[in-house]
Amino acid sequence: MSFFSVIMPVHNKVSNLSDSLECLYNQTLKDFEIIVVDDASTDGSIELLLREERKGRLRLYQRDKPGPGGYAARNYGAQQATSKWLVFFDADDLLVYNHLSRFADAILENPTVEIFINAFRKMEGNRLIPRNESLKNGVLNRQEALAAFSKSDFIHMNGVCIRRDRFMSLGEFPVGKYRRAGDVYFWLKALCSLKMVHYDPTVTSMWLLHNSGVVSNKNNIEHTHPCLDLKKEYEKGLSWSERYYFRSAINRKLLAWAVEKKLVGKSIKKDISSLMFLNMRPRQLLTLTSLVIPQPYYGKLRGRVLSETPPIL
Numbered sequence: 236m237s238f239f240s241v242i243m244p245v246h247n248k249v250s251n252l253s254d255s256l257e258c259l260y261n262q263t264l265k266d267f268e269i270i271v272v273d274d275a276s277t278d279g280s281i282e283l284l285l286r287e288e289r290k291g292r293l294r295l296y297q298r299d300k301p302g303p304g305g306y307a308a309r310n311y312g313a314q315q316a317t318s319k320w321l322v323f324f325d326a327d328d329l330l331v332y333n334h335l336s337r338f339a340d341a342i343l344e345n346p347t348v349e350i351f352i353n354a355f356r357k358m359e360g361n362r363l364i365p366r367n368e369s370l371k372n373g374v375l376n377r378q379e380a381l382a383a384f385s386k387s388d389f390i391h392m393n394g395v396c397i398r399r400d401r402f403m404s405l406g407e408f409p410v411g412k413y414r415r416a417g418d419v420y421f422w423l424k425a426l427c428s429l430k431m432v433h434y435d436p437t438v439t440s441m442w443l444l445h446n447s448g449v450v451s452n453k454n455n456i457e458h459t460h461p462c463l464d465l466k467k468e469y470e471k472g473l474s475w476s477e478r479y480y481f482r483s484a485i486n487r488k489l490l491a492w493a494v495e496k497k498l499v500g501k502s503i504k505k506d507i508s509s510l511m512f513l514n515m516r517p518r519q520l521l522t523l524t525s526l527v528i529p530q531p532y533y534g535k536l537r538g539r540v541l542s543e544t545p546p547i548l
Contacts (some may be wrong), residue, residue, distance in 0.1 A: 244308035259289030306408035385483035415455035482514035
């Protein structure tokens with residue numbers, strides 16, 4: 236049995252698939268299996284994957300119908316996994332050579348922890364998105380983890396390693412419920428459920444935003460952010476301070492979607508009315524205030540801020 240099972244959902248990613256697979260083949264730690272679940276690709280991805288399977292480099296499963304967000308494909312891959320630890324990797328992103336070895340080292344040093352998180356970076360074209368988080372290296376208790384999530388997205392699909400049995404007990408990724416952010420919903424759910432997580436500030440994965448059709452398709456944000464659905468079920472089991480950061484984290488995601496909706500002229504009434512104002516952080520209040528700017532001027536203001544971010548040289 237391998238140390239890790241790497242789960243990779245694929246749907247029409249042939250232009251990036253070879254590079255992503257090479258990131259796995261070049262890992263310094265070799266004790267892992269690759270499980271690829273093809274979600275009804277029609278662009279040549281399946282032919283490439285069949286060639287790799289014949290070489291013995293991966294196990295390939297095929298689904299007849301693509302599922303929104305790839306959540307069903309990831310769940311299916313996790314169900315086929317033979318390893319104790321799951322690592323998820325999108326077929327259009329990149330990993331650093333020590334991604335898996337950093338996880339393995341942390342697991343051996345912290346045998347009671349069930350979720351391990353490596354830092355990641357976002358890229359848009361040739362522009363590197365600045366990072367906001369400044370977390371310590373090591374174990375975070377539930378309050379520390381929720382406080383961190385109330386400030387920034389320090390967890391990303393490509394940067395998480397989770398025990399397979401814990402993933403299953405948490406209900407896996409939500410299928411058929413959300414077109415986008417179902418993974419964010421799951422990670423926040425995990426932070427509320429577990430007493431501790433491990434964080435490594437070493438960047439070992441790159442999220443290439445320009446490849447993400449799920450993020451770029453604004454029809455995927457018709458409703459309020461999925462994290463709001465966790466409020467009733469999970470806040471009762473939290474301490475007062477944990478509950479504060481939990482609500483603040485939900486506020487942050489509600490505001491993030493409100494910003495996206497505002498830029499494309501969608502209504503943000505439900506997002507704003509769902510905010511928990513007693514748990515607003517100062518920066519969130521500033522974002523909320525900016526949302527009253529009329530849409531045409533708001534778009535120009537946001538565009539100016541983004542254009543002032545320096546590109547990668």
